[in-house]
Amino acid sequence: MTKHTATSADVAALAGVSQSTVSRSFDSNSRISVATRQRVFAAAEQLGYQINKAAQTMIKKRSDLVGLVTAGLEDPFRSEFLHKLIIEVQNSGLRPMVMDVSNRETIDEDLHSLMQYQLSGVIITSGTPSEKIGKAFIKHGTPVVLVNRTEHSDDADIVNLDNATAGEMAAKALIKAGKKQLIVVRAKNPSFSSIMRVKGFLNHLQPYLQNGQIHANEVFCDTGNYDGGYHVAEQILNATNPADGLFFCMDHIACGFLDAAKKRLSTSELMSIGIIGCDDVALARYQSYDLTTIRQPAADMAKASVQTLLNRLKYPSSALKKQTITAELIYRSTLAAH
Amino acid sequence: MTKHTATSADVAALAGVSQSTVSRSFDSNSRISVATRQRVFAAAEQLGYQINKAAQTMIKKRSDLVGLVTAGLEDPFRSEFLHKLIIEVQNSGLRPMVMDVSNRETIDEDLHSLMQYQLSGVIITSGTPSEKIGKAFIKHGTPVVLVNRTEHSDDADIVNLDNATAGEMAAKALIKAGKKQLIVVRAKNPSFSSIMRVKGFLNHLQPYLQNGQIHANEVFCDTGNYDGGYHVAEQILNATNPADGLFFCMDHIACGFLDAAKKRLSTSELMSIGIIGCDDVALARYQSYDLTTIRQPAADMAKASVQTLLNRLKYPSSALKKQTITAELIYRSTLAAH
DNA sequence: TTGTAAGCGTTATCAC
DNA sequence: GTGATAACGCTTACAA
Numbered sequence: 001m002t003k004h005t006a007t008s009a010d011v012a013a014l015a016g017v018s019q020s021t022v023s024r025s026f027d028s029n030s031r032i033s034v035a036t037r038q039r040v041f042a043a044a045e046q047l048g049y050q051i052n053k054a055a056q057t058m059i060k061k062r063s064d065l066v067g068l069v070t071a072g073l074e075d076p077f078r079s080e081f082l083h084k085l086i087i088e089v090q091n092s093g094l095r096p097m098v099m100d101v102s103n104r105e106t107i108d109e110d111l112h113s114l115m116q117y118q119l120s121g122v123i124i125t126s127g128t129p130s131e132k133i134g135k136a137f138i139k140h141g142t143p144v145v146l147v148n149r150t151e152h153s154d155d156a157d158i159v160n161l162d163n164a165t166a167g168e169m170a171a172k173a174l175i176k177a178g179k180k181q182l183i184v185v186r187a188k189n190p191s192f193s194s195i196m197r198v199k200g201f202l203n204h205l206q207p208y209l210q211n212g213q214i215h216a217n218e219v220f221c222d223t224g225n226y227d228g229g230y231h232v233a234e235q236i237l238n239a240t241n242p243a244d245g246l247f248f249c250m251d252h253i254a255c256g257f258l259d260a261a262k263k264r265l266s267t268s269e270l271m272s273i274g275i276i277g278c279d280d281v282a283l284a285r286y287q288s289y290d291l292t293t294i295r296q297p298a299a300d301m302a303k304a305s306v307q308t309l310l311n312r313l314k315y316p317s318s319a320l321k322k323q324t325i326t327a328e329l330i331y332r333s334t335l336a337a338h
Numbered sequence: 339m340t341k342h343t344a345t346s347a348d349v350a351a352l353a354g355v356s357q358s359t360v361s362r363s364f365d366s367n368s369r370i371s372v373a374t375r376q377r378v379f380a381a382a383e384q385l386g387y388q389i390n391k392a393a394q395t396m397i398k399k400r401s402d403l404v405g406l407v408t409a410g411l412e413d414p415f416r417s418e419f420l421h422k423l424i425i426e427v428q429n430s431g432l433r434p435m436v437m438d439v440s441n442r443e444t445i446d447e448d449l450h451s452l453m454q455y456q457l458s459g460v461i462i463t464s465g466t467p468s469e470k471i472g473k474a475f476i477k478h479g480t481p482v483v484l485v486n487r488t489e490h491s492d493d494a495d496i497v498n499l500d501n502a503t504a505g506e507m508a509a510k511a512l513i514k515a516g517k518k519q520l521i522v523v524r525a526k527n528p529s530f531s532s533i534m535r536v537k538g539f540l541n542h543l544q545p546y547l548q549n550g551q552i553h554a555n556e557v558f559c560d561t562g563n564y565d566g567g568y569h570v571a572e573q574i575l576n577a578t579n580p581a582d583g584l585f586f587c588m589d590h591i592a593c594g595f596l597d598a599a600k601k602r603l604s605t606s607e608l609m610s611i612g613i614i615g616c617d618d619v620a621l622a623r624y625q626s627y628d629l630t631t632i633r634q635p636a637a638d639m640a641k642a643s644v645q646t647l648l649n650r651l652k653y654p655s656s657a658l659k660k661q662t663i664t665a666e667l668i669y670r671s672t673l674a675a676h
Numbered sequence: 677t678t679g680t681a682a683g684c685g686t687t688a689t690c691a692c
Numbered sequence: 693g694t695g696a697t698a699a700c701g702c703t704t705a706c707a708a
Contacts, residue, residue, distance in 0.1 A: 345700095345701055345702085346701070346702065347701075347702095357701090357702085358702095358703075358704080361701095361702065361703060361704090362703090362704095365703085389701090389702080390700085390701050390702065391702095392700085392701080392702085393700070393701035393702035393703085394701085394702055394703075395702090396700090396701085396702070396703095397701090397702055397703045397704080398702090398703070
């Protein structure tokens with residue numbers, strides 16, 4: 001047994017054709033006689049031949065790798081979303097190369113290093129790249145898709161949840177349920193999504209606040225996760241004017257709050273507070289929480305992101321596109337539908 | 339602005355050195371005068387030069403990509419583990435390329451296709467590759483690490499949780515708590531880990547079962563997740579001899595069971611049942627569940643997996659290594675420590 | 677320490 | 693439809 005990996009030249013020799021014919025046989029767009037292709041495939045099979053992607057990339061100046069940039073994979077929604085992206089990328093015939101940019105200081109440098117791989121594209125779901133980096137990718141011909149990162153970009157396609165409307169939906173639902181004393185909760189270090197959700201929530205409330213019909217406060221938790229919600233519960237429940245309606249910018253914050261609140265309040269007391277989360281992560285529907293929430297359709301967004309990338313690969317100079325995905329209110333038991 | 343990407347030749351021209359000097363400047367092992375290297379770096383910086391990995395891979399016959407093979411990213415432990423792997427791979431200077439092999443029929447084909455990328459290695463956490471594939475990787479010089487896939491392999495290094503001992507620990511804890519009527523729950527379509535856990539659990543019980551001190555049954559749920567546990571609750575709670583001790587092979591099955599059981603049993607009734615999960619996923623410590631469990635140390639296992647890979651890269655012909663990581667019993671409220 | 681030159685395995689261009 | 697042949701951008705002897 002030789003340690004040598006079969007190349008197209010080896011296959012060519014065995015099949016009795018030229019090397020370029022072998023290459024063409026593996027390109028579905030090339031016109032090759034059926035007989036020849038069969039002979040080539042047989043020889044390839046026999047030798048266990050696989051195309052060398054490095055060589056292919058070198059000449060095509062483009063690999064079939066897609067950079068998936070994320071951070072803080074501990075965040076459940078990000079994690080769920082990353083998985084959908086991985087699936088979508090794979091289904092489109094490309095390969096996902098994941099990059100974690102938890103270190104916010106080095107993000108530009110990290111992103112720049114991605115250019116070593118001649119990526120087909122980059123989908124950025126965390127960390128906001130600087131203008132400079134955007135230009136660098138453009139120059140390199142690598143399309144970038146920004147997901148829930150910003151309202152506008154001169155260099156990249158955008159896929160966003162309609163975060164402002166998500167916040168608005170939460171406000172409407174609480175108002176409809178007759179809640180008067182409201183609180184929005186977000187992490188001290190909020191994502192772009194959270195900021196927009198809060199903004200949408202408060203914007204919709206504006207007229208009600210002005211005429212004094214409704215009162216609203218913002219509360220911040222240390223971390224945007226279960227623990228953050230758990231620990232912020234005391235502050236929320238101890239307020240002099242106890243809230244009867246809560247909007248949490250992330251489901252897990254809401255779940256943490258719920259667990260802490262269960263220890264202090266009776267079931268009926270807790271039930272009298274209207275609680276809405278956001279994202280609709282897997283946890284939200286678990287019976288212990290059964291959280292009313294604004295769903296961010298992860299699968300749709302992943303599909304849209306990859307589709308956007310593929311489209312730009314096909315039409316490199318088409319106009320930049322911004323897509324806004326609609327959120328959906330899911331009623332569960334923490335705020336009943338009317 | 340030109341659309342051209344800078345190559346080492348461009349850098350060389352600007353720095354006034356040869357192309358090979360540029361190449362050497364970016365190789366920390368090459369001896370280059372400090373002055374030259376500085377000049378090269380300055381030129382590279384100015385041109386935004388990045389090494390072309392495709393060209394590098396072609397000549398080195400090895401990319402810095404590591405294939406991370408997984409399936410069913412919906413499974414929380416797998417998901418958490420994948421994230422740790424991604425971090426570890428990245429920290430080691432390599433890049434993770436994730437591959438989902440949910441489709442069990444095509445796994446051999448899928449794995450084979452990985453050879454196109456001249457991977458530095460493959461870490462397989464789901465799906466069991468055939469002998470043939472193992473040999474193919476060996477021939478190609480691509481090391482493979484199998485995580486929780488099998489007891490023995492002739493071709494690959496192995497990192498396993500001590501699953502049998504994990505099951506044994508659960509059995510011991512239930513016995514110690516004085517439980518007599520036990521049930522082990524696993525998915526109908528179990529992973530290697532689950533099989534070994536059940537085996538370890540039942541093996542330890544053997545003597546007690548024979549002298550009639552303790553009774554034990556196996557119960558199977560349709561799916562190895564929250565819903566599986568939720569739906570299997572009825573069968574468990576309706577048994578003629580109600581169980582007082584339960585071992586679930588996966589935490590999420592236990593949590594699903596707990597949520598269903600809360601609807602049928604009073605708190606004290608539920609408390610009288612000893613319940614142990616396995617893995618210690620994030621959910622297990624949430625207050626609504628607060629699940630006693632056998633921890634699978636994901637971070638340690640990810641570290642061990644990547645370290646094993648790096649070690650084999652360094653010493654390709656060293657003896658195959660099998661590592662067994664120790665599980666740990668975490669007492670929480672579903673089974674109190676004595 | 678630095679330069680010259682020979683590949684690596686593919687795709688693409690051009691003949692035939 | 694098929695076969696030569698020239699890149700692609702790097703690393704690595706070998707020379708100087």
